[in-house]
Amino acid sequence: MIRFVYAEDLRAFPVLAESMFRDRAEQFGARLGWDVDINEYGWERDEYDALNPLYIIWQDARGRHGGSMRVMPTLGRTMINEHFTHLTGGVAIQSPLIWECTRFCLAPGAPGRVAAGLLMAGLEMGLRFGLDQALGVFDARMPRIYGRLGHSPDVIGSEGAGRDAVSVGLWRITEEALAEIGRRSGIRPDEVAAWFDASFSAPALPEARVA
Amino acid sequence: MAREQAKVHREKLELTLERLGTTTSIDDLQVWAHELRDQLAVSHVIYHTANLRGEQVGAFTYGIDWVRHYIAKNYRAIDPVVLGALKRFHPMDWKSLDWSGAQARAMMREATAAGLGNQGWSVPIWGPSGEFAMFSVNHHATDAEWEAYTRDHAKDILLIAHLVHQRARRIISGEGEPPSAELSPREREVLARLSFGESRARVADGLHISENTLRAYIDSARHKLGAMNVTHAVALATARGIIVPNGALPKY
Structure with a gap:
């Protein structure tokens, strides 16, 4: 299943959080060789993890991390606006309708439906909240994966060549994209909606709710 | 209907x-x-x-x-x-x-x-x-x-x-307007092109960017200007001298 968890609520999911930050170290540090900080516990964390971002996390049957991404509004501090504007045409992209998605990570050996589930969860969230596009930074192997899943980003800019390339891109948030990824992956949209509701809805009270 | x-x-x-x-x-x-x-x-x-x-x-x-x-x-x-x-x-x-x-x-x-x-x-x-x-x-x-x-x-x-x-x-x-310095040359160019009537497709083509990228630039410029929509963003940018009506970019 997929959970949407704010950073400050991660303490309620210690196994999930620990396996996520360790898998990030494995992917971004060991596999991709990015210049990332890995702490004494083997966790990959950066300054944006300290700003209470929202994580979208696939939790496997053992309660561990299967894949994840990190979400932040572009009206606040973001990684792309602070470190990657040379790949956005020099534009600090700031809009209430655009949120940033970074640190897209898959656990070693994660099944194919994890990546599809994460993309669908991101789209479901965007549709519910009224977002228009997601802005992301990703490595060279990702465009092919996203394409196979049925939702390729528009690349704004890239640097580096071959396996070392890093790109910034945009995904439109549409019902059609959600349906297409669902069709290819076999994950039902109502399943994704249920994940969203489980994270964002407290049990309703019988009385009127007013503030 | x-x-x-x-x-x-x-x-x-x-x-x-x-x-x-x-x-x-x-x-x-x-x-x-x-x-x-x-x-x-x-x-x-x-x-x-x-x-x-x-x-x-x-x-x-x-x-x-x-x-x-x-x-x-x-x-x-x-x-x-x-x-x-x-x-x-x-x-x-x-x-x-x-x-x-x-x-x-x-x-x-x-x-x-x-x-x-x-x-x-x-x-x-x-x-x-x-x-x-x-x-x-x-x-x-x-x-x-x-x-x-x-x-x-x-x-x-x-x-x-x-x-x-x-x-x-x-x-x-009590401020009149926010400073215009936040708009990047790319955002100003997009607004300038829109101001003299180019379609979105044409602007994207002219700048060799995708329509989604253009959309992000426009949304971004609109927000920074505090504009209600694209037309308003173009009007505000013109009024503040961020772009000039004939489509040329100001020299700064």
Whole structure:
């Protein structure tokens, strides 16, 4: 299943959080060789993890991390606006309708439906909240994966060549994209909606709710 | 027919948003809130700041008695909507919040008696100088009706929330307009091309960028200028000398 968890609520999911930050170290540090900080516990964390971002996390049957991404509004501090504007045409992209998605990570050996589930969860969230596009930074192997899943980003800019390339891109948030990824992956949209509701809805009270 | 109605509705909302640009005082904003409420066809709309210049500023359609009661009881300290928004950045359905506390339930009963609806949707707003504000829509509706409403209106409400906040900031600070230096050369070029009538497709083509990238640049420029829509963004950029009417970029 997929959970949407704010950073400050991660303490309620210690196994999930620990396996996520360790898998990030494995992917971004060991596999991709990015210049990332890995702490004494083997966790990959950066300054944006300290700003209470929202994580979208696939939790496997053992309660561990299967894949994840990190979400932040572009009206606040973001990684792309602070470190990657040379790949956005020099534009600090700031809009209430655009949120940033970074640190897209898959656990070693994660099944194919994890990546599809994460993309669908991101789209479901965007549709519910009224977002228009997601802005992301990703490595060279990702465009092919996203394409196979049925939702390729528009690349704004890239640097580096071959396996070392890093790109910034945009995904439109549409019902059609959600349906297409669902069709290819076999994950039902109502399943994704249920994940969203489980994270964002407290049990309703019988009385009127007013503030 | 439905499409025609949607178009008329859209145009009316645009006019309401244009009138937001003419408000010059919090009292104006208060009057405007009533127009917005009617336009959105809901029971109430509420905007309030938490820490702009230390004092609370608001524009709302709630009855003044309820607002006085809310302040007198210091409900801000226990209101699940405020407490939820302070720790979050996503738009929140009031149903998703924690109403289990005795004080929260008491507030809820009193609010209902004061004429507030049973449903709500709140957008937390974190401003550039760290200030916090909220824009909320309140309505009388069943859960199913409310879900359909928020799905249809989430994007409009998100945009409106930030436009109202930008307007309120300017009113409170007494600043005329925000500095134009924030716009990058790319954003200025996009607005300049749109200003002399190029279609979006043509602008994207001319700049060798995708239409989605163009869309992000336009959204970004629109937000930075505090503009209601693209036409307004072009007009503001021209008026402030950020772009010049013949399409050339100013030399700075």
